[in-house]
Amino acid sequence: MAAYSPSAPLKPMQFQRRSLGPKDVAIQVHYCGVCHSDIHTARGDWGQIQYPQIVGHELAGEVVAVGSSVSRFRVGSRVGVGTMVNSCRHCSECEAGRENYCLNGNTQTYGSKDRDGSITQGGYSTFVVVDEDFVINIPDVIDLAEAGPLLCAGITVYSPLRHWSVSSGKKVAIIGLGGLGHMAVKFAKVMGAEVTVFTTSPEKIDDAKRFGATNVVVNKDGADFSGFKHAFDFALDTVPY
Ligand SMILES: [Zn+2]
Ligand SMILES: [Zn+2]
Structure with missing residues (x-):
């Protein structure tokens, strides 16, 4: 479900996620929280965005495929994705484990220029493909619907x-x-x-x-x-x- 303009209701959008790289995890999104940042972004409150834009950065779901070098997840793992999906990996902040402060700009889950130049599309979608370093395991004791909002709020x-x-x-x-x-x-x-x-x-x-x-x-x-x-x-x- 994508925003096509600052004021119109969200509408369906068909698009293709990238094919799996060696460290990528494909996730079927079961739930995605609604963060007020999603609304601000979709309405263009924080500056002009490139429409259509899919928002959502409180994703909870299930792994459906993994790349050849993925070690932390397997098909069926219950997982979540928060507000960011990548960073440069080599600046001093990234090397210290503070990828959110990446000096070259981290890659946000939506509305951000990805490393391949495309604009990231968020979690109000059926599937998402994310590098495993930005995916977290969700314990069985936490319901996936309740896990979503933990990822940002x-x-x-x-x-x-x-x-x-x-x-x-x-x-x-x-x-x-x-x-x-x-x-x-x-x-x-x-x-x-x-x-x-x-x-x-x-x-x-x-x-x-x-x-x-x-x-x-x-x-x-x-x-x-x-x-x-x-x-x-x-x-x-x-x-x-
Ligand atoms: Zn948020
Ligand atoms: Zn960095």
């Missing part, structure tokens, strides 16, 4: 929580309880933190507590935050305002 909040060593006994504030915030609450909780959620939506109080928050603060314009001075070891803001 999930990692976006998991990464800072890990980077800043959120752990047992820490007091953590999560600001916003949307697509990202609700996952942040769950991660922080299982990392052992005491979680406080800030939200402008009173109707989200029950959800926040169900996800693991100890405290929920409903804040509206003009709310008094003085009682929270030095209250937290770490605050994660998922609200883009």
Whole structure:
């Protein structure tokens, strides 16, 4: 399903994925999350794009074929693909395992110039072909439909929580309880933190507590935050305002 213009609904598009290279994995996409970045990209909010464009970078599915040198996957493996599908592999960032910071520009799952010059097409598609280094295994205990959103929304909040060593006994504030915030609450909780959620939506109080928050603060314009001075070891803001 591709975007053909900034405003029209998505429509079907027929196209051919590249044939398998030695390190490529062909994946049948069973589920793909809808990230707000998909909507921004399809609408051209972040600059002009080349239409038609297929978006989607929270893919979960099953391997249907592997290239001759693929070692980490076999036909039938349950796998996921996130926001990027390649990088230069030889700059200092790539060599340090930080391909997302590739100095030559990483290759995004969609709307990005691939190493062969074509524009990448994303996960709202039946199949995808990806180098095995950018494919992850999904454990059997995680439902594929639930795994999809972990590949962008999930990692976006998991990464800072890990980077800043959120752990047992820490007091953590999560600001916003949307697509990202609700996952942040769950991660922080299982990392052992005491979680406080800030939200402008009173109707989200029950959800926040169900996800693991100890405290929920409903804040509206003009709310008094003085009682929270030095209250937290770490605050994660998922609200883009
Ligand atoms: Zn995303
Ligand atoms: Zn690089």
